Amino acid sequence: MIPGFPYAQPIEGFLGGLLIGLAAAIMLLGIGRIAGISGLLARASGMSDSGPKQSIALMFIIGLVIGGGLFSLTLGPIEVRYPPNLWWLVPAGLVVGIGTRLGSGCTSGHGVCGMSRLSRRSIIATLTFMVAGFATVALVNLSGGGW
DSSP, X not given: OBTTXXXXXXXXXXXXXXXXXXXXXXXXXXXXXXXXXXXXXHHHXXXXXXXXXXXXXXHHHHHHHHHHHHXXXXXXOOOOOOOSOGGGHHHHHHHHHHHHHHTTSOHIIIXXXXXXXXXXXXXXXXXXXXXXXXXXXXXXXXXXXXX
């Protein structure tokens, strides 16, 4: 059992990672593009002309939603815990969006796809994401704002 995730088993994490890697490899080898979610969302919404065709981006995003739905139908509902002050989610989301733009990509683009290609920029970006995440958790817990 994994603390905080009473129903999760290590094999599930392994299989999930394997499927994420497989999806990224299929996208890279199939159409020559990385499976960075922020770029795919920008393309699917028409906010960007770079990247895969809009229809491919839409299909990928729809597949993520369907996959989540199938997961929920298969395993049932999961416990969702929200922070005590939900209004913090708005500035947090804005900071994540700004960071994604400044870093030229999101965690999936850099962490999954870029690191697998040994991209120096993606390795630095992923290390930055991780350090910022660790620091944020430490600050929130020190301030008594933990969940």
